[in-house]
Amino acid sequence: MAGSTLFDKLWDLHAIDDLGDGTGLLLIDRILLHERTGSVALESLRDAGRPVRAPKHVFVTMDHIVDTLPGRGDATIMPTGTQFIQATRAAAQEAGLTLFDVRDPRQGIVHVISPEQGIVLPGLTLVCPDSHSCTQGALGALAWGIGSTEAEHALATSTLRVRKPRTMRVRIDGALAAGVTAKDLALHLVARLGSAGASGHHVEFAGSAVTALDIEGRLTLCNMATEMAAFSAIVAPDEKTIAYLEGRSYAPKGAAWDAAVAFWRTLATDADAVFDREHLIDAADVAPMVSWGTSPQQSVPLGAAVPGFDGDAGHGTQAAHDRALDYMAVAEGQPLGALPIDAAFIGSCTNARLSDLRRAAAILKGRHVAPGVKAICVPGSTQVKAQAEAEGLDRIFREAGFEWREAGCSMCFFAGGESFGHRQRVVTSTNRNFESRQGPETRSHLASPETVAASAIAGHLVDPREFAQ
Amino acid sequence: MSSAPFRHLTAIGVPLLRDNVDTDAIIPSREMKSVSKHGLSDGLFAGWRYTEVGGRTPDGGFILNQAGFAVGQILVSGANFGCGSSREHAAWALAEYGFRAILASSFNPIFRGNCVRNGIVPVELPQDVVAGLAAFLLEGGGTREVTVDLENNCVSCALGEWRFALEEESRQMLLEGLDAIDLTLRAQDRIAAFRDHDRVRRAWAYL
Numbered sequence: 001m002a003g004s005t006l007f008d009k010l011w012d013l014h015a016i017d018d019l020g021d022g023t024g025l026l027l028i029d030r031i032l033l034h035e036r037t038g039s040v041a042l043e044s045l046r047d048a049g050r051p052v053r054a055p056k057h058v059f060v061t062m063d064h065i066v067d068t069l070p071g072r073g074d075a076t077i078m079p080t081g082t083q084f085i086q087a088t089r090a091a092a093q094e095a096g097l098t099l100f101d102v103r104d105p106r107q108g109i110v111h112v113i114s115p116e117q118g119i120v121l122p123g124l125t126l127v128c129p130d131s132h133s134c135t136q137g138a139l140g141a142l143a144w145g146i147g148s149t150e151a152e153h154a155l156a157t158s159t160l161r162v163r164k165p166r167t168m169r170v171r172i173d174g175a176l177a178a179g180v181t182a183k184d185l186a187l188h189l190v191a192r193l194g195s196a197g198a199s200g201h202h203v204e205f206a207g208s209a210v211t212a213l214d215i216e217g218r219l220t221l222c223n224m225a226t227e228m229a230a231f232s233a234i235v236a237p238d239e240k241t242i243a244y245l246e247g248r249s250y251a252p253k254g255a256a257w258d259a260a261v262a263f264w265r266t267l268a269t270d271a272d273a274v275f276d277r278e279h280l281i282d283a284a285d286v287a288p289m290v291s292w293g294t295s296p297q298q299s300v301p302l303g304a305a306v307p308g309f310d311g312d313a314g315h316g317t318q319a320a321h322d323r324a325l326d327y328m329a330v331a332e333g334q335p336l337g338a339l340p341i342d343a344a345f346i347g348s349c350t351n352a353r354l355s356d357l358r359r360a361a362a363i364l365k366g367r368h369v370a371p372g373v374k375a376i377c378v379p380g381s382t383q384v385k386a387q388a389e390a391e392g393l394d395r396i397f398r399e400a401g402f403e404w405r406e407a408g409c410s411m412c413f414f415a416g417g418e419s420f421g422h423r424q425r426v427v428t429s430t431n432r433n434f435e436s437r438q439g440p441e442t443r444s445h446l447a448s449p450e451t452v453a454a455s456a457i458a459g460h461l462v463d464p465r466e467f468a469q
Numbered sequence: 470m471s472s473a474p475f476r477h478l479t480a481i482g483v484p485l486l487r488d489n490v491d492t493d494a495i496i497p498s499r500e501m502k503s504v505s506k507h508g509l510s511d512g513l514f515a516g517w518r519y520t521e522v523g524g525r526t527p528d529g530g531f532i533l534n535q536a537g538f539a540v541g542q543i544l545v546s547g548a549n550f551g552c553g554s555s556r557e558h559a560a561w562a563l564a565e566y567g568f569r570a571i572l573a574s575s576f577n578p579i580f581r582g583n584c585v586r587n588g589i590v591p592v593e594l595p596q597d598v599v600a601g602l603a604a605f606l607l608e609g610g611g612t613r614e615v616t617v618d619l620e621n622n623c624v625s626c627a628l629g630e631w632r633f634a635l636e637e638e639s640r641q642m643l644l645e646g647l648d649a650i651d652l653t654l655r656a657q658d659r660i661a662a663f664r665d666h667d668r669v670r671r672a673w674a675y676l
């Protein structure tokens with residue numbers, strides 16, 4: 001009999017019952033909530049008179065709607081945003097949940113603070129009503145995004161009724177070239193596999209290029225699995241994972257830590273396990289990437305031109321391609337490298353961790369953004385912000401002409417508050433370039449933080465390797 | 470949210486015979502203003518029901534604004550009902566307005582699941598039946614009733630009687646007014662036993 005995949009092992013470890021029809025009742029170890037969707041679930045649960053089953057293992061943060069301007073409080077630029085913040089706070093307190101409130105030093109984007117605080121651990125199941133929950137699989141957990149009714153179910157029962165996904169392995173061997181990052185790899189994969197390329201599948205990222213990534217790089221890679229419609233993603237835990245977690249607030253300590261580590265070391269896909277689908281990627285094929293269209297799959301190397309439609313049904317339709325060209329105001333054959341930008345954004349659960357800010361700062365140091373470019377840096381968490389300030393990175397960003405913000409999702413998405421403005425062209429370290437994602441009619445170009453920094457200086461999209469110093 | 474049990478219901482039928490009624494038509498995103506599942510019925514079909522965007526002046530041409538139909542609890546619509554964004558607000562708005570059953574020739578699967586979770590019976594009937602029924606109801610001007618009998622999986626009215634299918638778990642949830650949480654909580658002992666066993670092998674996960 002063939003061996004098991006890591007996914008199968010984690011599924012079996014948590015499967016309480018087989019509900020038939022490919023659905024299982026799974027034990028849920030951790031639940032994360034944020035003020036945009038968590039408040040609805042908590043209020044509805046309370047109205048139904050149902051208590052939270054395991055409040056100790058539910059964590060709540062304020063990230064999506066909260067302002068990121070210095071000196072912020074509960075007031076928000078988004079109309080009615082304050083309601084979400086205050087309702088979430090009240091419901092979290094009433095249910096006895098751990099709350100990372102607006103002014104808490106542990107506050108930040110849910111997928112940034114969970115690894116940072118040691119909430120997500122290898123071998124756990126973790127859910128959050130947020131589609132980028134797959135990010136956290138980078139630590140070797142089974143972590144996925146759920147809907148609002150499912151969140152209530154998880155809160156009330158510490159279980160979920162889940163339809164079992166199929167399995168896919170994306171093995172990336174070889175080494176990424178100098179100046180090529182996890183974000184470029186993620187965009188390369190989404191472009192290659194398509195925005196539905198992993199639909200219905202749980203994806204394991206494996207291979208030497210993946211194990212070579214540090215934990216923050218793995219978080220960036222797993223973050224974008226949802227852009228291929230994956231159920232979730234995972235990287236098997238290794239010594240880097242263990243070293244990363246040791247000493248973090250919610251990670252086990254002492255004898256419990258030793259027992260956990262011994263268990264985590266057993267978490268891997270067996271050599272003879274069979275996946276439903278398998279992709280082999282050569283890391284040497286990956287170059288710094290940028291998106292040109294309105295779907296992350298519409299991405300190309302920075303040196304390339306806007307492509308024509310390749311006729312591949314996995315890449316949408318000719319009509320969608322044409323609409324993207326029109327929306328983005330770009331033409332087929334136009335070189336992306338010289339496209340002028342209006343704004344630059346470094347932030348989000350994809351790329352706003354300390355290593356991201358360090359690499360962007362290395363490019364910005366001693367330089368200034370081009371005239372007329374609005375440049376903003378929003379650290380992924382209050383802790384990242386404090387660490388960056390301790391290293392003096394904030395000064396580098398500010399001196400280069402970047403705004404330096406409080407932590408949160410900020411302008412990664414438009415919730416009705418702050419935006420870059422009508423038809424503004426933004427180079428951004430985020431994960432979605434959908435129409436109006438960053439504000440009404442904004443044009444978003446996804447890229448690595450290095451590319452965002454370099455483009456901000458140049459005033460147009462540019463390969464960051466030209467700015468390495 | 471648990472709902473009232475649904476065994477059978479006789480109520481005014483409301484014909485809205487369009488294909489691809491999407492969730493944004495059912496409840497426009499601009500109408501989803503608060504953190505709550507409640508207070509949505511005012512925004513139900515807002516784009517069609519009111520004369521202007523964001524306004525509250527009834528558009529006399531829309532079916533729910535016609536005497537008789539306004540109190541209907543059984544909606545009759547076309548193919549692919551509930552397509553588009555997966556927002557559960559669509560089911561919440563319909564339930565809060567008072568709809569307890571939707572008869573359509575097909576449903577978007579996510580929306581269909583949301584109906585069951587919120588006490589609305591999704592009834593799939595052949596296209597010609599739905600069309601005939603809609604015409605019959607429209608003719609009645611808001612006086613004609615339809616019966617949905619979930620115990621016997623059948624729909625009837627003065628025009629005739631038709632059987633429909635619904636998977637057993639959904640049917641049980643609706644019949645007993647249970648939601649998925651209730652169903653899961655029935656296995657509480659089993660869950661507790663599983664946790665006791667798991668706590669031994671993964672003590673670190675329970676800290």
Ligand code: SF4
Pocket residue numbers: 063064109110111130132347348349350408409412413430431
């Ligand atoms: S940073 Fe953006 S993608 Fe990430 S959780 Fe926030 S809004 Fe979602």
